Amino acid sequence: MTHPDVLASARSAAGGERQVLEASLDLQRAIMRRKAAGLSAEEAQRSFVPSATTIAGLLKHLAIVENIWFEQILAQQPSPLPDPDATFAVGAEESVEELIAAYDAACARSREIAAKFELDHLVPQAQLGQVSLRWIYAHMIEETARHAGHADILRELTDGATGLLG
Template structure:
């Protein structure tokens, strides 16, 4: 399947010009605000990476092993971990044990598809829960969907910033999109 073929993601319908997703919900309820901010950063990740070559995505540009491809795979693993495992109680796939940083044999098209699918699954899973509903975390105990949303906004925004910097180092591309 070609990248994005046959899949529809809410993040693709978010506007690319101001006002952006979060600006459209300034008087909405808490859940709409949380979902909008998370989808906004998810969209930034996808848009910043959609045209990066496999070679550029796997290039190490900083002293650590952080790469564009590694960040994208990590974000897909984080989506699975928090929404599928911790919230919904589903088992963690064995391939996610490394936190998602291993990308040697994976193309950017596959990584983008996986991330977009996981975002859609996360949305679908979260829709079945109220913000006060809880899942379970091995060290923290009960975690609410509200907390998961805030954590995922933080995680996705932080890594979107990393992606922005690495993308600029790769080809000079700057800006949100």
């Protein structure tokens, strides 16, 4: 386990709370990105389950979720929320490289926004009342890890690649 993403996360093990949260989320983001890397558009859009879940769709969904939680909710830059089912929809013209670039851009924007706030910073959220940046980090770690797990299974079914680095 010598990949830079894994090392960054491991180095945070004795760090402060924010460092641990940021490194944990970045590790899950990197895993998700790695699950899509090297796939053709056809492979990334292949569905192995009855739902529309694909690696490409997971990438697109997570880019939208980054935007919702960090830009719209934390930074209070409201815009219409997308139809949840549409967040997984990928057009035939969207390449894996474009989806990865969009995800990377969304993650970079999330990091930039989060850096402006303390962990205890509270913002309104329609269903939950108030949420802190700390809660948003914990939620995004859970959300990203869950979908990275889905992508891990889909990638294994695609070409046999498994695990943290595969």
